[in-house]
Amino acid sequence: PAVEFELEAPFSIEYHDSVGSTNDRARELAGEGATDVVVLANEQTGGRGRLDREWAAPAGGVWVSVVTRPAITPARAPLYTLAASVATATAAREAGVDARIKWPNDVVVPVGDDGDYRKLAGILTEMEGQTDRVDWLVAGIGVNANLDADALPEGATSVRAEAGDVDRRRFVQRLLEEFDRYRGDLEAVVPAWRELALTIGQHVRVDRPAGEVVGEAIDVTESGALVVETDDGRVTVSAGDCEHLRPV
Numbered sequence: 164p165a166v167e168f169e170l171e172a173p174f175s176i177e178y179h180d181s182v183g184s185t186n187d188r189a190r191e192l193a194g195e196g197a198t199d200v201v202v203l204a205n206e207q208t209g210g211r212g213r214l215d216r217e218w219a220a221p222a223g224g225v226w227v228s229v230v231t232r233p234a235i236t237p238a239r240a241p242l243y244t245l246a247a248s249v250a251t252a253t254a255a256r257e258a259g260v261d262a263r264i265k266w267p268n269d270v271v272v273p274v275g276d277d278g279d280y281r282k283l284a285g286i287l288t289e290m291e292g293q294t295d296r297v298d299w300l301v302a303g304i305g306v307n308a309n310l311d312a313d314a315l316p317e318g319a320t321s322v323r324a325e326a327g328d329v330d331r332r333r334f335v336q337r338l339l340e341e342f343d344r345y346r347g348d349l350e351a352v353v354p355a356w357r358e359l360a361l362t363i364g365q366h367v368r369v370d371r372p373a374g375e376v377v378g379e380a381i382d383v384t385e386s387g388a389l390v391v392e393t394d395d396g397r398v399t400v401s402a403g404d405c406e407h408l409r410p411v
């Protein structure tokens with residue numbers, strides 16, 4: 164059953180102790196015309212990642228989806244993923260975690276100096292609209308908050324494992340405040356993202372349907388695509404085309 168509760172955040176919150184996927188519930192609300200609503204759950208039984216991958220979401224995490232109706236073209240929607248990752252990394256850093264951003268949609272904690280990392284959070288942005296305008300956009304954010312690392316898939320970490328438990332209300336509030344700030348100032352997203360990015364400067368391999376791209380990740384474009392310097396020149400990869408990115 165859903166419970167409404169108040170935060171000092173510019174969104175109304177629908178809380179579920181357990182739900183299939185907060186993104187699914189958010190899409191339902193978006194389809195009914197809702198906006199600036201957040202679906203928050205303690206546990207998801209059918210959490211989703213990108214490309215139909217599973218997202219483990221046991222009780223104790225922060226599983227949240229934000230319904231918005233931004234006045235943007237679909238081409239700029241990836242900026243919302245970057246904004247969500249900046250907001251998440253900022254809230255995690257305030258909780259004492261050395262959180263950085265891995266393009267396109269991960270918040271990670273570096274391990275050593277060779278580009279290795281553990282995944283703390285992931286973002287799943289979904290939208291509906293026409294070629295020239297977005298009707299609704301759902302930013303789904305999953306953060307491994309108060310969870311033991313052994314309750315999570317390999318390669319994952321949690322706020323608990325890195326820095327100890329957080330007050331999840333406070334964490335969500337800070338995350339939403341930051342997200343709200345960046346969605347109101349989209350020009351500020353890429354500069355803030357660059358400050359927290361782990362990927363820029365790394366030698367990477369990106370798998371995409373059109374084939375792999377190998378080279379140095381040098382920057383993101385103003386719409387959030389990754390620019391890779393390869394032996395054959397610069398290649399720009401959009402987030403939607405990225406199946407996997409790994410440092411090599």
Ligand code: BT5
Pocket residue numbers: 183184185186187207209210211212213214216217218219220225226227228268269282283284285286287303304305306307315316318319320
């Ligand atoms: C993501 O997908 O990273 C996006 C995850 C979005 C989850 C949120 S929770 C709230 C909202 N409601 C939803 O149903 N989803 C959103 P992707 O980049 O495809 O990464 C998925 C991969 O991460 C999986 O294939 C696993 O390898 C790994 N993984 C699964 N659960 C994980 C977890 N809890 N922590 C770290 N890694 C995980």
